[in-house]
Amino acid sequence: MAKTDTLPPIAHPTRDEITIEGVLRALADPVRLAIVRQLAATGQEIACGGLTVPVTKSTLTHHLSILRHAGVVAGRQEGTTRFNSLRRKDLDALFPGLLAGVLAAPR
């Protein structure tokens, strides 16, 4: 099983479960915004340890959990590493322009 169907131990909301308010709440924090920016900048997956944030590991876990529950990021487990990615397609489909507007902000 080299595909995706075997290991979804991480709960993600489906596209229609994503709410604008949840997304806005998730983005309305400097640490989480930094995470989203890094994910958007690379356009690739980033492991937790590869994210540059000024908080401890446990706090980072907390923030990633919020982002995941809001439907902003997706997590993929591989060994002990968790790869995080931006759910750009879903977000763009639900709220076209939102992500672009946020990322267009002058830092």
Added chain:
Amino acid sequence: MAKTDTLPPIAHPTRDEITIEGVLRALADPVRLAIVRQLAATGQEIACGGLTVPVTKSTLTHHLSILRHAGVVAGRQEGTTRFNSLRRKDLDALFPGLLAGVLAAPR
């Protein structure tokens, strides 16, 4: 006597003082989101009393203050009435697409 003859001392941030984080924080509340939606729907100014929100007057004042400080809405005083409007031009210029994305959200 020397009364306040110039009456628009309502503090609004200039365009370059508006931050994406402040805007997101302001929008990340159901009451404030409802206010923004109503302002966007009519495209016109709405007095405080003309807004439909499930909170008391004092709480509404609080929310409008946050929206104003974040640069999301502008307030214009006329007699005892305060007219609120969406700063759509500024927001679109700073964060193109953001407002559209938020308003595109289902409900």
Added chain:
DNA sequence: GTCGTAGTTCGACAGTCACCGTACTACGTC
């Protein structure tokens, strides 16, 4: 097995925030 690494879970704590009621100011009308 033992160790190190990646990340989560679990309290706990401090700061923020939404909410309210009351009191207050400012304006218009009688």
Added chain:
DNA sequence: GACGTAGTACGGTGACTGTCGAACTACGAC
């Protein structure tokens, strides 16, 4: 003047949230 209306300011309270350290699980390498 007195009165009603539009909205703000103040003080308080309960709930939420971001933060941390320490303990924990899971995997890989030795």
